[in-house]
Amino acid sequence: MEKSSTYNYNVEPFTEDICGNLAWGNLGNLILRCASLHAGEHGFGYPQMIKLHHAWVLSRLVIEMESLPKTGEDFGIETWVDRLYRQFTDRHFSITRPDGTPYGHATSIWALIDTETRQPADLEQLPNGGFANVLIPERPSPITPMGRIRMKNAELVLTHKAAYSDLDINGHVNSIRYIELLLDYFSAELLREHPVHRIEMAYCLESYCGDTLEVYHDIDSKNANRHLFEIKCGEKVIVKGSVQL
Template structure:
C-alpha cells in the first residue's frame, strides 16, 4: 500500500508505560491488542454510544475475526497514534481498520477486525443502530489486504499443548472470554526458544464459540509450512468444542 487517503477516521494517542513492556523494554503483543481495543472503545465513546451505555441495554460489540501485523513494537515511553475507521458495514457487522504510527508518522503496525453488533442476553447478532452508522461514515480504504473471513482449520493433535482454566477475570462485560486472553493462551503454547528469539509479526484469528467461566481450555500449537509460522486451536478440554483458531508468523529479533 503506497498511498492512503484518510477521511472519516479517529485518532487515539498513547504513551507506552512500564507495565506494558517485556524484558527487552518493548510493548507486548497483548498490550498492542489492548491498545487497539481501547481505541475502538474510545471511538464508541466519541459518538455517545460508549460500551458501558450499550451494555446497560444488553448490547455489545463482539470480534469474530481479525488480523494484526506489527513491524516494530514501541519502546518504553514512546508515543504512538492509533488511527481507526470503518471500511464497510452490513446490517449487523462492520469492518474496523487500524494503522499504528510512531512519532515520526512511520507506520509500525496494522490491524483489521470484523465486529458483530450483539444482543448479550439472547446471545445473537442484532441490527446496528442507524445513529452509529451515521456518526461513523465509511472510509473504504483497507489497512491490510487480507481476507479475515477465510476459514482457519482447527487442529486435533499438537506438538505443543498448554492447559488453562477460565477464571472470572478472563471474561468481559459481554460475559465471554476476551479475545486478548485467547492471544495470551496462544503465545503461552509457543515453543520457548521462539518466544525468546523471535517477535510476533502477524496473527490471524477466528473466534468460533464461547468459553465459559469454569471451563478448562487447551491451547494447541503446531509448526506450519513456513519457517517461523504456526497454527493454533483453542478448544474446550473433554469435548469437540473449538473456541478459536489462528495462525501466527514470528520473525527473528
C-alpha cells in the same frame, strides 16, 4: 468531528515484554480500547448500544507489526470504520510513530448482538441510520484479511483452567487473553530471535470461569513460520488463530 480518531500512548514500565517491546497483550487491549473510545465518540459505543439492548461482539482480529514500540517510546493508534454489511462491520487500525510512520496495522470484524435474544442485529436497520455517516469506504484494511486455519496434525500443547484474572467485565474470558495463551506455546528464547510478525484470531464461542481450555497446535503446511492453533473446551472450538514469526 473527524471520522477517524487517533489516541496517543507511551510504552510505560511494566507494559513491556521480555525484549523491552510493548507486550502483545497490552497492544491488543489498547486496540480494543481505541475501538470503544471511537465508537462512543460517534454515538455507537457500549453505553449507547446497551440502552438499545445490544452489545458489540468481536468476531475477527488480525494484528500485523513490522516492529513494536519500545520502553519509553510514544505511539498512536488511529482507528476508523470503512463498511458495514448486514450483521457485521469492519474496523481498522494503524499503530504509528510520532512522525506518522507505521509500526504496523490491525483489522477487525464486529457483530452487534441483541442482549435479550442473543441474535445478531441488522446494522443497516439501526435507529437514525446507525453509524453510516462515520464510514470511510475509501480506506479499506491496510493489511490482508485472516487466512484459513486448516489443522491436519493437531497436537495438544497446553491446558489452562480459566480463572478470575482471565475474565472481562461481561464474565467471559477476555479476547486478548486468548492471544497470550497462544504466545505461551513459544519459548522466550525463540521469540527473542524470531519476533512475532502477525497474529490472527477468529472468535467462535465464549468461555467462562472454571472452563478447562485446551490449546492445540500445528504448522501451516504452506508456511513453516505460521503456527496454527485451536483453543477448545471439551468438543467445542472456542477460538481459532495463527501466529506468524
